[in-house]
Amino acid sequence: MKNITQQEWRELLQNDHQAVILDVRTPEEQAAGIIPNAICLDIFKPDEFLSELERMDMSKNYYVYCKSGGRSANACMILEQMGAKTTYNLLGGISLWEGELI
Numbered sequence: 695m696k697n698i699t700q701q702e703w704r705e706l707l708q709n710d711h712q713a714v715i716l717d718v719r720t721p722e723e724q725a726a727g728i729i730p731n732a733i734c735l736d737i738f739k740p741d742e743f744l745s746e747l748e749r750m751d752m753s754k755n756y757y758v759y760c761k762s763g764g765r766s767a768n769a770c771m772i773l774e775q776m777g778a779k780t781t782y783n784l785l786g787g788i789s790l791w792e793g794e795l796i
Contacts, residue, residue: 695767695770695771695774695781695782695783696781696782696783697763697767697782697783697785698782698783698784698785699785700784700785700786700790700791700792700793702782703757703782703784704793706755706757706782707757710755712753712754712755713754713755713757714733714750714751714754714755714756714757715729715731715732715733715757715758715759716732716733716735716756716757716758716759716766716769717729717732717733717734717735717759717760717788718735718736718737718743718758718759718760718765718766718769719734719736719737719760719761719765719788720736720738721734721736723761726795727788727795727796728788728795728796729759729788729791729793729794729795729796730794730795730796732759733746735747735769737760737765737768737769743769743772744772747772747773747776748776752773752776752777752778752779753779754778754780755780755781755782756770756773756778756780756781756782757782757784758770758773758781758782758783758784759783759784759787759788759791760787760788761787761788761789762786762787762789763783763784763785763786763787764787766783766784766787767783770782770783
């Protein structure tokens with residue numbers, strides 16, 4: 695897992711054709727807005743969370759965020775345990791996000 699800033703997030707995503715963006719917040723938190731193209735998986739629902747991760751291609755590059763960066767760091771570790779080679783954790787989470795939300 696690599697912790698990255700918003701600037702690094704944007705730069706890396708710009709040319710990454712293997713990117714998967716994961717929002718691991720609760721549905722209530724997601725209702726306030728998500729980063730475009732994010733897949734929403736609530737890490738607090740472990741059975742559903744793990745089931746969805748098992749279906750994902752671990753050769754992709756995972757960009758993971760939550761509200762402040764803690765849950766997304768945990769999600770990155772889980773992804774790595776499941777075989778993901780590249781995971782990025784958004785430092786400060788979406789609470790510091792200065793970009794577009796949908």
